[in-house]
Each structure stands twice: as C-alpha cells, then as structure tokens.
Amino acid sequence: MRIMIDGHPRDMRAVWCDEGTVRMLDQRLLPHRVEVVGLVDHRQVAKAIRDMTVRGAPAIGVAAAYGMMLAANRGEDLQVAAKELKATRPTAFDLFFAVDHMLSEMEAGADPTDAAEAYADTIVKRCQLIGEHGERLIRDGARIMTHCNAGALATVDYGTALAPIREAWRKGKKLFVYVSETRPRLQGMKLTSFELMNEGIPHAVVPDGASGHFMREGVDLVIVGADRIAANGDFANKIGTYEKAVLANELGVPFYTAAPLSTFDLSIERGEDIPIEYRGEEEVTVVDGVRLAPYGCKALNPGFDVTPRRYLSGIITERGVLKPEEIIMGLRGERL
Amino acid sequence: MRIMIDGHPRDMRAVWCDEGTVRMLDQRLLPHRVEVVGLVDHRQVAKAIRDMTVRGAPAIGVAAAYGMMLAANRGEDLQVAAKELKATRPTAFDLFFAVDHMLSEMEAGADPTDAAEAYADTIVKRCQLIGEHGERLIRDGARIMTHCNAGALATVDYGTALAPIREAWRKGKKLFVYVSETRPRLQGMKLTSFELMNEGIPHAVVPDGASGHFMREGVDLVIVGADRIAANGDFANKIGTYEKAVLANELGVPFYTAAPLSTFDLSIERGEDIPIEYRGEEEVTVVDGVRLAPYGCKALNPGFDVTPRRYLSGIITERGVLKPEEIIMGLRGERL
Numbered sequence: 001m002r003i004m005i006d007g008h009p010r011d012m013r014a015v016w017c018d019e020g021t022v023r024m025l026d027q028r029l030l031p032h033r034v035e036v037v038g039l040v041d042h043r044q045v046a047k048a049i050r051d052m053t054v055r056g057a058p059a060i061g062v063a064a065a066y067g068m069m070l071a072a073n074r075g076e077d078l079q080v081a082a083k084e085l086k087a088t089r090p091t092a093f094d095l096f097f098a099v100d101h102m103l104s105e106m107e108a109g110a111d112p113t114d115a116a117e118a119y120a121d122t123i124v125k126r127c128q129l130i131g132e133h134g135e136r137l138i139r140d141g142a143r144i145m146t147h148c149n150a151g152a153l154a155t156v157d158y159g160t161a162l163a164p165i166r167e168a169w170r171k172g173k174k175l176f177v178y179v180s181e182t183r184p185r186l187q188g189m190k191l192t193s194f195e196l197m198n199e200g201i202p203h204a205v206v207p208d209g210a211s212g213h214f215m216r217e218g219v220d221l222v223i224v225g226a227d228r229i230a231a232n233g234d235f236a237n238k239i240g241t242y243e244k245a246v247l248a249n250e251l252g253v254p255f256y257t258a259a260p261l262s263t264f265d266l267s268i269e270r271g272e273d274i275p276i277e278y279r280g281e282e283e284v285t286v287v288d289g290v291r292l293a294p295y296g297c298k299a300l301n302p303g304f305d306v307t308p309r310r311y312l313s314g315i316i317t318e319r320g321v322l323k324p325e326e327i328i329m330g331l332r333g334e335r336l
Numbered sequence: 337m338r339i340m341i342d343g344h345p346r347d348m349r350a351v352w353c354d355e356g357t358v359r360m361l362d363q364r365l366l367p368h369r370v371e372v373v374g375l376v377d378h379r380q381v382a383k384a385i386r387d388m389t390v391r392g393a394p395a396i397g398v399a400a401a402y403g404m405m406l407a408a409n410r411g412e413d414l415q416v417a418a419k420e421l422k423a424t425r426p427t428a429f430d431l432f433f434a435v436d437h438m439l440s441e442m443e444a445g446a447d448p449t450d451a452a453e454a455y456a457d458t459i460v461k462r463c464q465l466i467g468e469h470g471e472r473l474i475r476d477g478a479r480i481m482t483h484c485n486a487g488a489l490a491t492v493d494y495g496t497a498l499a500p501i502r503e504a505w506r507k508g509k510k511l512f513v514y515v516s517e518t519r520p521r522l523q524g525m526k527l528t529s530f531e532l533m534n535e536g537i538p539h540a541v542v543p544d545g546a547s548g549h550f551m552r553e554g555v556d557l558v559i560v561g562a563d564r565i566a567a568n569g570d571f572a573n574k575i576g577t578y579e580k581a582v583l584a585n586e587l588g589v590p591f592y593t594a595a596p597l598s599t600f601d602l603s604i605e606r607g608e609d610i611p612i613e614y615r616g617e618e619e620v621t622v623v624d625g626v627r628l629a630p631y632g633c634k635a636l637n638p639g640f641d642v643t644p645r646r647y648l649s650g651i652i653t654e655r656g657v658l659k660p661e662e663i664i665m666g667l668r669g670e671r672l
Contacts (some may be wrong), residue, residue, distance in 0.1 A: 026565055027417055031629070031630035031633075032630075145364040145546075178636075181620065182545070183517065183543040183545060184543050189620075189621070189628055189629045190629070190630075193629055193630055193633045194630050197632065197633060198631050203634070204634040204635055204636045205620060205633060205634070205635040205636075206620070206636050206637075207519040207575060207576070207620055207637070208519060208544045208576075209516070209518070209519060209545075209575050209576025209579055210575050210636065210637075211577070211579065212576075212578045212579035212582060212641065213575060213578060213579075214636070216578070239543060239545050239546050239549060240543070240544075240545025240546070240548075242548045242549060242552070243545055243547065243548035243549075243579055246548060246582060246586050247579060247582055250586070266513075282544075284517065284525075284541060284543055285525070285541065286624045286627070287624070287626065288623070288626040288628065290623065290626055291368075292522055292524075292525055292526060292623070293367070293525045293526070293529055293541055294367035294529055294530050294626065295535050296533065297367075297525070297529045297533060297541060298541070299525075299540055299541040299542065300540045300541075300542050300546065300550070301542075301543070301546075302546055302549055305546070305548070305549040311468065324449065
C-alpha cells in the first residue's frame with residue numbers, strides 16, 4: 001500500500017518481518033501518526049492482536065502466522081503458542097486458519113520463517129486477485145459504499161473490499177466511495193479514508209446511520225469485508241454490516257462481501273453458530289479519551305454482526321465471484 | 337422533567353420564561369454540565385436554535401414562540417423577527433408553526449407573554465397525552481428501541497418518543513430501552529441516556545450500526561420522534577431513522593413515530609418535498625474537540641432523513657394513535 005509520509009509516497013505492508021522481528025503499523029494511532037512497532041515473541045503478537053494494534057481478519061491471520069514463526073524460532077512449545085494466539089479474539093476465522101496452517105506446515109518439516117513469509121505472500125496475492133475479479137463489478141463513474149476497513153491495513157496489502165476499488169481506480173475508472181465511519185472504533189473514518197486519501201480516490205465519510213439515506217439517493221454497489229464465512233454463505237463482519245445488507249436489499253443495490261478462502265470456515269454450517277465478540281463498553285462511551293455518555297451509563301458493544309446469505313449478491317474471492325450457494329459444493333475440503 | 341443535581345431531584349422544563357427572560361438548558365453541555373442560559377431578545381433565541389443550545393422540533397417551536405414574545409415585548413418589527421427566527425433551521429416544522437401561531441394570536445389581540453406561555457403549556461400537555469396514548473402500546477417487560485432524543489429536552493417536558501416510555505415506567509411496567517447513540521452529535525448517548533438515568537429507567541446505549549443486530553435479537557417496539565410529518569404520513573426525523581424503519585419492517589418489529597399535531601405540515605404532500613438540512617462536516621470529523629478523520633478528509637452530514645409511511649405502524653399523537661393514512665382526512669384544516 002502506498003502511504004504518504006512527509007509528502008513522499010512509501011510502499012509498505014501493514015505487517016511484515018524484518019530480520020527476525022515482526023513489524024506492524026500501529027493502527028490505533030492512524031490516521032494522525034504513522035508508527036511502526038517491533039515484536040520479538042508470540043506473546044507480544046498476541047497482545048497486538050488483542051489490543052487491535054493490528055486488526056482485520058486477513059491481517060490478524062498473517063500476524064498470527066508470524067507469531068507462530070517467532071515461537072518456533074525461539075524454541076517455544078508450539079501447542080502452547082497456538083493456544084495463546086487463538087485466545088486473543090474469537091470471531092475472525094483467519095486467526096485460527098493461519099495458526100493451524102503454520103502448525104501443519106512445521107509438522108511437515110517446513111522452515112518456520114519460510115512458511116510464515118509464504119503465508120503472508122499468499123494472502124497478498126489473493127487480495128490482488130480479489131481486486132482483479134471484483135473490479136469487473138465496478139462500472140466507470142460508480143458510487144460505491146463500504147464499511148469499516150477492509151483495505152490494505154486489514155489484509156497486509158491491497159485489501160479485500162478495497163482491492164476492487166483500488167484496481168478500478170488504477171485502471172482509470174471514475175469512482176466515488178461512501179465510507180461509513182464505523183462506530184465505535186471508527187475504522188471507516190480513521191483507516192479507510194486514510195487509505196483512500198493516500199491513493200487519491202474521491203470519497204466522503206458518512207455517519208453509519210446515514211448509509212440508508214445515501215443508498216436511497218443512489219449507490220451502485222456495496223462492498224464489505226468478512227471476518228468469517230460459514231458453509232452456507234452467512235457471514236460475520238464488523239457491526240453495522242447486517243444493516244447495510246438489509247438496506248441494500250430493500251433498495252435493490254447489489255451487496256457483495258470480499259474475502260480470501262482463509263476466511264471461510266466450512267466447519268460452521270450457519271451464521272448463527274459464529275461466535276460474536278463483545279467488547280468493552282468504553283469503546284462506545286469514550287471517544288479518543290473523551291467521556292461522552294453520562295457517568296454510570298451502560299453501553300452494549302458487539303464487535304460483529306451476522307448477515308444471512310440471502311442478502312448477498314456474491315462473494316468476491318481469489319477464485320472469482322462466487323454465489324453464496326456455491327460455497328459448500330465448491331470449497332469443502334480444500335485448503336490453502 | 338426530573339433532573340438529579342448533586343443527588344437531589346429537581347423538576348424543570350427544557351425551556352421556560354422567568355420574569356421576561358427566556359431560560360433554557362444548554363443542551364450542548366449535557367450530560368456532564370447542567371447549565372441554564374438566559375436570553376433577552378429574539379436574536380439570542382435565533383442563535384440558540386441555530387447553534388443547538390435548544391434542539392428537538394417541539395422545543396424549537398416553544399423557543400421560537402418565546403422569541404416572538406421577546407420581540408413583541410421589546411416593540412420590534414414582528415414580521416422581521418418572524419423571518420429571522422424561521423431562517424434558523426429548515427427541517428423541523430414546529431418552528432414555522434409556532435412563529436405563525438404567535439403572529440396570528442397577536443394579530444387577534446392576545447398578550448404576547450400569555451400567548452407564548454399558552455403555547456408552551458399546550459405542547460407540554462400534548463406530550464403528556466402522547467405518553468398516555470402511547471403507553472398502551474407497551475407491554476410489561478417490553479424491550480423498546482429509540483433513536484436520537486425525543487424526550488423532555490426535545491419538547492420542553494415529557495417528550496414525544498420518550499413520553500410513552502416514561503408513562504409506562506411510572507405505571508410500574510418493567511422496561512429495557514435500547515438507545516441508539518445517534519451520530520454525529522450523539523443526542524441518544526448524551527441526552528436520552530441522561531433523561532433515562534434521571535428517571536432510573538433501565539437502558540443501554542448502542543452504536544447506531546448495532547440497531548439491526550439488537551432488533552434481530554429481540555426488540556418489541558421502536559419509537560422515534562419526528563421533525564416534520566407530511567400530509568401522506570411520510571416523515572422527516574434525525575438521520576438514521578429511515579434505516580431503523582426499514583430494519584423494523586424487515587424483522588416484523590412495530591415501528592412508531594410520536595409527535596404533537598404541531599409537527600404535521602399538511603401543506604407538504606409527500607416526504608420527498610421536506611427540506612433536509614445539511615450541517616457542517618466537522619460535526620462528523622471532530623468529536624468534542626478531537627479531530628478523528630485524516631486532515632483534508634471530506635464528510636457528508638445530512639441532519640435528517642425521510643421515512644416513507646409504509647414502514648410506519650402508526651403515529652402516536654395527542655389524539656391517539658393514528659394510522660398514517662388517517663392524517664389527510666382527519667387533520668387537514670385543523671389548527672392548534
């Protein structure tokens with residue numbers, strides 16, 4: 001991804017490995033500060049996943065793969081490390097997928113660093129392919145809505161939902177992107193707009209509750225990411241996704257999710273069975289250190305919601321755009 | 337409304353007149369500071385409406401009525417004062433209704449202070465009746481969702497959407513209220529939760545985008561206020577209302593708006609003709625003085641959206657619960 005630093009473009013990933021140290025952008029400080037942290041053991045990686053220094057299902061997966069690499073290179077117990085990494089966040093499937101993938105690669109004798117780097121490269125490559133497949137859904141002059149951040153920051157590079165947008169823009173299509181701000185943590189306003197500004201793609205942030213209003217005024221396409229996709233095509237994504245799916249459906253606006261196959265959990269039949277993370281209420285009542293709600297006021301803060309497959313026009317993957325009903329027959333049993 | 341100040345309950349209105357001075361709670365400082373401002377001419381009232389010291393359609397109407405009283409008592413040109421007051425905000429109909437009502441009362445020889453006090457008392461009485469009629473829609477143990485603040489702060493006393501909730505609670509019904517926070521200005525989190533806490537009514541604030549998630553988990557009833565209701569039953573209300581209406585409809589959850597007849601604009605046939613106020617983008621990108629979006633990032637900030645009447649289960653008024661299609665036949669030609 002291209003990031004402008006002091007007026008100069010720099011190409012970087014959201015998570016990478018540099019001479020045995022795992023490095024990542026501290027996403028909690030964006031958009032105002034671009035700061036890179038270095039992590040030397042898997043416990044630091046687990047902490048970075050838990051406190052959302054790194055977030056976004058595919059990027060969490062890559063961070064976890066690097067975490068397993070650090071554990072292996074330090075001679076730690078890999079089963080314990082796997083357990084600690086998996087205990088950080090419950091909803092995004094890539095986390096579990098990446099840890100299990102690293103375990104089986106290393107059992108098969110792979111070098112831990114090579115395996116982690118290959119995992120990261122595979123995810124990046126898949127996002128590139130998602131961009132190429134999804135770009136065909138975008139007409140010149142399209143008005144596209146997205147939610148949360150499913151960009152390069154969430155996936156190491158390119159993005160899932162943002163990959164087709166990036167690709168269409170690079171091909172010279174005119175675009176306008178409605179970015180729903182994504183309360184409570186505002187990943188839309190803070191991260192997606194940061195990525196779009198760095199690329200120069202025209203966009204505006206809108207309050208989450210204004211999404212329906214703008215869809216009604218005229219949105220051609222909604223593209224969001226996914227944290228876990230069940231075998232029947234239901235999927236979990238950032239809270240607020242379900243609402244956009246219902247609204248798009250009501251208004252006849254095509255609604256897509258974009259995700260690599262590492263986000264598909266075929267062991268889960270239906271969306272109702274996906275575990276939903278509840279996060280602390282201060283994420284809602286306190287914004288950037290400022291207490292907004294009355295003291296003593298309760299808040300509820302589900303991190304994700306589940307969108308039934310019937311609202312989905314399709315799933316943009318590295319294999320092409322799948323119909324939700326194609327998942328079970330097409331993918332079951334396949335691995336990375 | 338009851339407000340706890342230093343642990344002691346105090347009964348007060350959101351706007352009132354005290355020996356020729358118009359007083360109002362500064363709603364921009366709530367919930368953390370309870371501060372009363374005093375206004376001595378209609379220009380100060382116009383400023384207070386414009387800068388949202390006072391907000392909520394019926395409360396804006398009462399403030400404007402007091403503004404007309406101040407202009408009359410100071411011997412100012414009433415047509416000019418009416419124009420200045422009407423130019424403050426475009427969407428809420430009570431503003432225009434109240435100013436025209438005061439003009440015609442004074443033309444008919446009424447004392448300005450008596451007319452303004454009578455207007456305020458009428459609105460309060462109507463909200464009380466809205467509470468009584470709406471309370472019957474609420475079962476013991478109900479989970480109710482509301483949006484923005486359509487409480488005593490928005491209406492001088494009792495509220496519109498909150499009046500039935502207040503009434504049900506006072507009658508001893510068990511309740512739980514989901515308060516959607518209402519970005520960008522967070523009137524749900526800051527004002528509605530303040531009112532509910534002062535009354536001791538159980539509730540939780542939820543991010544706007546989580547409303548659909550909780551409706552799906554189980555909400556019995558959605559009640560919101562209204563800023564302007566067209567003759568066909570379409571209505572404008574705080575941005576985010578339309579989304580909740582669509583979601584409630586999709587999920588089979590009854591969806592009501594509550595408003596006094598002063599909010600009905602029978603000169604407007606359909607919702608599309610209601611003027612929608614766009615407000616500054618800093619309301620979205622800056623929260624309580626903290627810049628959250630990247631510098632240079634654009635935001636769109638419509639203050640209101642329009643909900644088509646087909647999503648409405650009914651309109652709770654001082655006359656009872658009306659079906660949207662009853663409006664034109666039942667109310668046309670009637671006045672306060």
